Amino acid sequence: MQKLCTFAALLLLATGPLTAQRFFTRDAHVYFNATSSLEKIEATTKSGTCVLDTKTGKMEWKVLVKGFQMEKALMQEHFNENYMESSKFPSAQFKGAITNLSEVNFTQDGKYSAQVKGLLTMHGVTKDVNLSGTVKVNKGSISLFSSFIVLPGDYDISIPSLVREKIAKEIKVSVEALLQPMK
Amino acid sequence: MRKALLALLIIGIVGLSIGYYQWNKPKENMETSKAEATVDAAQLLTEYSANEEAANAKYLGKTIAVKGQVKESSKEDGTVKVMLETGQDFGVYCTLDSLAQHVRTNFPFGETIVLKGKCDGLNLDVQLSRCVETKQ
Numbered sequence: 001m002q003k004l005c006t007f008a009a010l011l012l013l014a015t016g017p018l019t020a021q022r023f024f025t026r027d028a029h030v031y032f033n034a035t036s037s038l039e040k041i042e043a044t045t046k047s048g049t050c051v052l053d054t055k056t057g058k059m060e061w062k063v064l065v066k067g068f069q070m071e072k073a074l075m076q077e078h079f080n081e082n083y084m085e086s087s088k089f090p091s092a093q094f095k096g097a098i099t100n101l102s103e104v105n106f107t108q109d110g111k112y113s114a115q116v117k118g119l120l121t122m123h124g125v126t127k128d129v130n131l132s133g134t135v136k137v138n139k140g141s142i143s144l145f146s147s148f149i150v151l152p153g154d155y156d157i158s159i160p161s162l163v164r165e166k167i168a169k170e171i172k173v174s175v176e177a178l179l180q181p182m183k
Numbered sequence: 184m185r186k187a188l189l190a191l192l193i194i195g196i197v198g199l200s201i202g203y204y205q206w207n208k209p210k211e212n213m214e215t216s217k218a219e220a221t222v223d224a225a226q227l228l229t230e231y232s233a234n235e236e237a238a239n240a241k242y243l244g245k246t247i248a249v250k251g252q253v254k255e256s257s258k259e260d261g262t263v264k265v266m267l268e269t270g271q272d273f274g275v276y277c278t279l280d281s282l283a284q285h286v287r288t289n290f291p292f293g294e295t296i297v298l299k300g301k302c303d304g305l306n307l308d309v310q311l312s313r314c315v316e317t318k319q
Contacts, residue, residue, distance in 0.1 A: 026276060026308060027259065046262055047278060049306050064303040066244055067312050069281075073210040080244075090239060090304040 020181035021055040023142050028177035030063050032150075039166040041075065043068040050177040052142065054106040057098030059116070059144070061175065064091050083157050084123055092122035096129075104135050111136050116146070125155040133175075140181065147174045213280045213315045216246045218299050224251030224267035224275040231305045232271075242302040248317055249275050250297045256290040263288045265298065266308070276308040283315045295319070 028048030034041040045067040052059045065086035070076040080086040096118015098104060104112040112135045120129045133146030150171045152159060159167055220242065222230075227249055231238040251267030254274055258264075263279040277298045279285060290296060300314030 026306075027257075027264070046259075047264075047276065047303075047306070047310050047312070062306050064306050064310055066301065066303040067278075067310060069312070072206070073208050074206055076210075087239075087243060090243060091306065 021053055022182040023052045023054065023179035024182045025050050025177050025179045028061065028063070028175065030061075030068075031174045032068075033172045034168045036166055036168045041070070041167060043070045043076075043079065045069065048175070048177065050144065050179060051182075052144065052179055054142070057101040057104075058095075059097065059118075060093065060095050061177070062091055062093040065122075066090065083152070083159070089122070089124045092120075094118055094120045094129075096131075098135075106135075106137055106142065109137050109139065114144075120150075122150075123155045123157050127154055142179045144177045144179065145175070147172065149173070210282060211313075213246070213283050213300065213313050216299070218248035218317075219245045221248040221250070221297075224249050225269040225271070227275055227309050228269040228271055228273060231309050235305050239304060243304050245302055246299060247302050247311070248297050248299040249277070249311065250295065250319065251275060253290045253292055253294050253296060255292070258288065265290050265296075265314070267296075267298070273308045275311065277311040277314040280313040280315055282313075286316065 026049050027046055028050045029044065029046050030048045031042070031044045045063055047067050048061060048063040050059065050061045065084045066080060068076070068079065070079060096116050099115045099117050100113075104114055114133050114135045116131045116133060118129060118131075119126050121127075129148070131146050131148050133144060136143040136145070150173050151169070152167075152171065222242075227238075227242070227247075230241070249267060251269065251274075253265060254268040255266040256264065262281070263285075265277045265279070267275040267277065269275060277300055279288065280300070297317050297319050298311065298314040299317045300311035303310040303312050
């Protein structure tokens with residue numbers, strides 16, 4: 001039995017990308033927009049990590065908060081120091097799984113709608129979230145896209161009344177990852 | 184009375200000017216930013232792998248200079264990234280500063296370079312943003 005397992009494992013390794021089930025990137029884009037009628041507030045990082053297991057549909061995303069770049073120096077300072085407290089909570093992450101896995105064919109090129117359920121952690125607070133997104137399969141690589149809304153209050157991020165009107169109540173977040181088979 | 188009003192007006196103008204300057208203050212110039220620490224890529228990752236919290240206390244948010252061999256470099260939508268070799272599974276992943284003038288943005292495999300940037304923390308690799316190349 002053990003020999004059989006070893007043989008199976010070797011076979012899996014030997015066939016390489018064709019049967020790869022883990023896909024990965026360290027260049028995922030995460031963008032958020034908290035623009036209000038008074039202020040343009042946007043930030044992007046292009047250094048998120050994302051791992052997807054196509055067999056189980058499980059995925060993990062992680063970004064470093066200090067990696068978000070904003071146009072204004074002061075805004076970026078406030079974002080890090082007052083709101084996200086990035087020295088105390090350096091990263092934000094999502095761990096979850098695709099719930100409609102049977103409707104996504106990772107072996108056939110195409111575009112599929114995906115429902116994802118999981119836990120989003122930021123500012124030291126973890127919440128259950130249900131997200132919808134798109135999976136694009138193209139010649140052995142997989143792209144993931146999603147847009148969703150985050151409410152600062154859900155993650156214990158308090159915004160002083162003095163600036164409350166300047167920051168959108170609902171923060172729009174977009175994520176995008178082009179994954180390659182894991183070596 | 185008139186003097187008091189004048190004084191208030193001056194204070195008001197100064198206050199507004201400071202506020203306006205603060206709001207529009209330029210981002211830190213990475214070319215002149217002084218590195219608070221200089222460390223080898225392998226050493227940096229080892230410190231992070233051993234104790235992320237301690238390494239964050241030492242490096243997070245600071246300008247640091249990291250020396251290492253180029254393992255990989257890429258350009259995507261004008262964003263240049265360089266992976267520094269650590270001899271381990273993960274590396275030190277550096278994004279070049281989009282605001283700085285770079286002498287070069289091509290980094291040949293295997294060349295030993297020093298990049299100075301902001302340490303953003305550990306995300307499998309140690310990540311640095313706003314990097315500029317500096318002399319060894």
